[in-house]
Amino acid sequence: MEGNTLKLASNQVLRIGVFILLAISSITSACNNSTNSNAQTKINDYSSNPPSNYDTPTTTPSNSTQTFKNYVKTSCNSTTYPSICYKTLSPYASKIEGDPMKLCNVSLSLALKAANKASSTISKILKSNNLTKIAKEVVQDCFGDVKDSIGELRDSLDAMGNLDGVDRSFQISNIKTWLSGSITNDQTCSDEFDEMNVDATLRDKIRKIVLDVARKTSNALYFVNHNLY
Ligand SMILES: *[C@@H]1O[C@H](CO)[C@@H](O)[C@H](O)[C@H]1NC(C)=O
Ligand SMILES: *[C@@H]1O[C@H](CO)[C@@H](O)[C@H](O)[C@H]1NC(C)=O
Ligand SMILES: *[C@@H]1O[C@H](CO)[C@@H](O)[C@H](O)[C@H]1NC(C)=O
Numbered sequence: 534m535e536g537n538t539l540k541l542a543s544n545q546v547l548r549i550g551v552f553i554l555l556a557i558s559s560i561t562s563a564c565n566n567s568t569n570s571n572a573q574t575k576i577n578d579y580s581s582n583p584p585s586n587y588d589t590p591t592t593t594p595s596n597s598t599q600t601f602k603n604y605v606k607t608s609c610n611s612t613t614y615p616s617i618c619y620k621t622l623s624p625y626a627s628k629i630e631g632d633p634m635k636l637c638n639v640s641l642s643l644a645l646k647a648a649n650k651a652s653s654t655i656s657k658i659l660k661s662n663n664l665t666k667i668a669k670e671v672v673q674d675c676f677g678d679v680k681d682s683i684g685e686l687r688d689s690l691d692a693m694g695n696l697d698g699v700d701r702s703f704q705i706s707n708i709k710t711w712l713s714g715s716i717t718n719d720q721t722c723s724d725e726f727d728e729m730n731v732d733a734t735l736r737d738k739i740r741k742i743v744l745d746v747a748r749k750t751s752n753a754l755y756f757v758n759h760n761l762y
């Protein structure tokens with residue numbers, strides 16, 4: 534009896550062991566075949582490239598999340614705020630798809646999103662009704678600056694949709710002007726607190742969110758400067 538049970542048990546262990554081995558081998562072979570590992574992404578996707586291309590390094594990104602993330606990483610590396618850039622854009626890597634135009638669009642949209650958030654935070658602060666007269670004036674001015682910077686980001690995004698016409702270079706030059714203006718507006722908001730007797734906690738809170746908008750916009754401007762011709 535006992536011997537039989539033991540035999541049964543050891544059989545089971547053997548079966549489980551074989552199962553695990555099979556599972557591991559299929560996992561490793563799946564990994565070897567996947568284009569997700571770093572070693573593999575550097576290799577051409579043979580199925581989509583003619584054999585004559587084997588030796589030439591291709592700049593066309595292959596269809597893989599890791600490749601798209603690497604594109605974002607490399608692109609962000611040379612911006613003024615690389616870590617903010619990567620943190621903000623990497624979740625959208627597969628939407629950007631290694632496309633420089635999409636990189637511009639997505640980074641503009643994310644700057645706009647940050648600006649909208651700043652605007653709603655500042656609006657809430659104004660509604661809280663516990664500001665000193667001076668603080669209220671400063672925050673009100675700041676709110677105006679952020680509204681202006683939102684307008685300029687919106688105009689820039691709209692212009693991104695009008696790059697097919699004969700006035701392409703005019704549109705690109707407008708985008709650059711608007712984005713610099715947008716950054717200046719954020720900066721003005723932050724500067725407005727200088728030498729004003731405003732509660733430091735309130736000042737720092739507003740500066741922090743507005744500078745975040747300025748940095749994201751600055752990164753978007755970098756991409757526009759380097760990707761749009
Ligand atoms: C997968 O790659 C590893 C290491 O690169 C290798 O040891 C293993 O034999 C490969 N497996 C298959 C199924 O090719
Ligand atoms: C790995 O690739 C080889 C040859 O391309 C193929 O025969 C095999 O089925 C693939 N294995 C997996 C797990 O996709
Ligand atoms: C990548 O591949 C998946 C699955 O084959 C497909 O759904 C997706 O559209 C592809 N994306 C690109 C950018 O080619």
Ligand SMILES: *[C@@H]1O[C@H](CO)[C@@H](O)[C@H](O)[C@H]1NC(C)=O
Nearest residue numbers: 603606607608609610611615
């Ligand atoms: C980022 O730039 C530094 C030098 O500025 C370089 O050493 C590094 O390899 C770059 N990283 C990527 C991912 O491009």
Ligand SMILES: *[C@@H]1O[C@H](CO)[C@@H](O)[C@H](O)[C@H]1NC(C)=O
Nearest residue numbers: 660661662663664732734735
């Ligand atoms: C103003 O009110 C808000 C909540 O309504 C509060 O969080 C904030 O600390 C107050 N600020 C000051 C300076 O008292």
Ligand SMILES: *[C@@H]1O[C@H](CO)[C@@H](O)[C@H](O)[C@H]1NC(C)=O
Nearest residue numbers: 634635638690691693694695
């Ligand atoms: C960029 O966004 C605009 C709209 O703001 C759109 O018309 C355009 O097609 C987008 N470009 C790309 C490459 O996605």
